[in-house]
């Protein structure tokens with residue numbers, strides 16, 4: 343038979359908790375006339391749709407159609423301003439948060455790969471990460487009344503396994519944490535118009551299919567920069583060699 347012990351006999355030690363090995367996650371706003379951006383994204387995606395009519399894995403994004411992207415998105419004033427802000431934000435974080443030395447790097451040295459998306463209720467995106475970049479992100483332009491969240495998975499997969507069966511939710515209106523007090527398993531973000539999110543590219547994330555999703559317009563991007571790993575072992579003239587002759591036969 344189970345014995346009920348009085349609470350006075352419950353004697354845990356006073357515990358101080360430290361959070362170790364955190365995952366940085368950044369949030370900001372990009373202010374613009376969103377109607378202008380929405381119009382351009384709709385136009386670009388309508389051209390993509392002609393190429394991938396019934397392919398719901400590709401017909402919502404300019405990711406696979408660079409020519410369309412460069413014609414309808416890249417030249418726009420809002421896109422240039424967004425690119426400038428994203429590059430500077432990235433370098434600011436690389437400097438302050440990741441302690442990189444950025445001597446000699448110009449804004450043009452920052453690698454920014456950007457593409458636009460227009461989800462309806464046909465679309466979703468399975469769990470993936472963005473290998474080869476340092477930070478990845480999304481700018482949400484139009485989310486509508488009913489809008490799919492973006493869901494991030496904890497990179498501490500082995501910790502998830504220990505606590506996966508004792509899930510509880512903790513919601514604050516825009517975000518939801520899944521897991522237990524000791525281990526956060528999943529972080530769900532409900533985007534609002536103008537939100538920009540930035541996270542380490544190694545973090546897996548997905549967008550579930552959302553019933554009654556009319557239109558969810560977002561702009562996704564990857565950011566990285568060249569690191570100076572040269573310690574000057576070759577002389578100045580030899581350093582100028584162009585490796586373009588190392589080509590592969592097609």
Ligand SMILES: [Fe+2]
Nearest residue numbers: 470471547562
């Ligand atoms: Fe992604």
